[in-house]
Amino acid sequence: MYQAPEIQSGRGIAGNLSHVPGRVLVATMEIPWKLFQTRQSWTPHHVHFVDSMDKDAVEALPDTLPECDAVVGLGGGSACDTAKYLAWKRQCRLIMAPSIVSVDAPLTNTVAVRVDKQVQYIGNLYPREVLIDYDLIQAAPKELNRAGACDIASIHTALHDWDLAHKNMGEPYDAGIAAESQECLEELDRNAAEVYAVSPKGIDTIIDLFRREVEFCSRINTSRPEEGSEHLVAYNLERITRRHFVHGDLVGLGIFMMARLQGNRVDYADSLIQRCGLRYQAPNATPDEIRMCLQTLKVFKDKSGLFYSVVDTEPITETFIRESLKALYAQAEGERPF
């Protein structure tokens, strides 16, 4: 059942955590915890440093960690998800204090865990209290915070795929929610410079757009409005390399490639992901890995039983791959905003 979060933003607002009554358990990681501690002096009941998101490890936590009255997630996606899992299992108060806005974990109801390096989702608890501390978030590398724009920018390609699935396969489609998604995309576009600068306005924009997206996706019980073929590129590249990437790098690459395959306002898509500062050249992937990802995309989609998209309607030819890779790296040589 969807529950709207109460989001408080401000400089140093994570300091409010020290006023939380009872035994507070913090799920965090070393870097964000250190950054937080240089600003605030607070000793919670227990600090748990997240070291694994493997399903077995996460599921063992409620039995091994000390009892508590409230759980705080202070860090990135893994810290927030671990806290969410604990609070869900223990049915106690949950407070999110993200130290980066690279993923929507502080606002979603599910917990991303890994089974044999593949993502699975468990749990079900919508965070009610979210503290957005500009000081803490701005202390993180800028590119990680810009990466959060990817799951909003992905609306551009995802809406196209959703429409295709509706027209060709009769998949349920909601024109009102498609319009709300489009409005989120436009809001990101209007605020791209702030997102790039990681200004308070840019941070608030990302968080507010995550909030809206989580809310309308919960209404139709699908992430179709923001998850299309660009995410297939991301999942397949992770499968091929068996490495972990910044989600925004892979989804940025997916938007770049799939907007071309869709013939869907390519210049607009390029401009948006550039201005938000997504590293869509996926600097930690080689050209050969990206080529292989595109070559095997349809087979991967069929085998994994994932959703219908442009990958089902447009063949990914060698010419397409050559031209798109040329475009991808040609842009690397030109003017780059990052």
Ligand SMILES: [Zn+2]
């Ligand atoms: Zn995503």
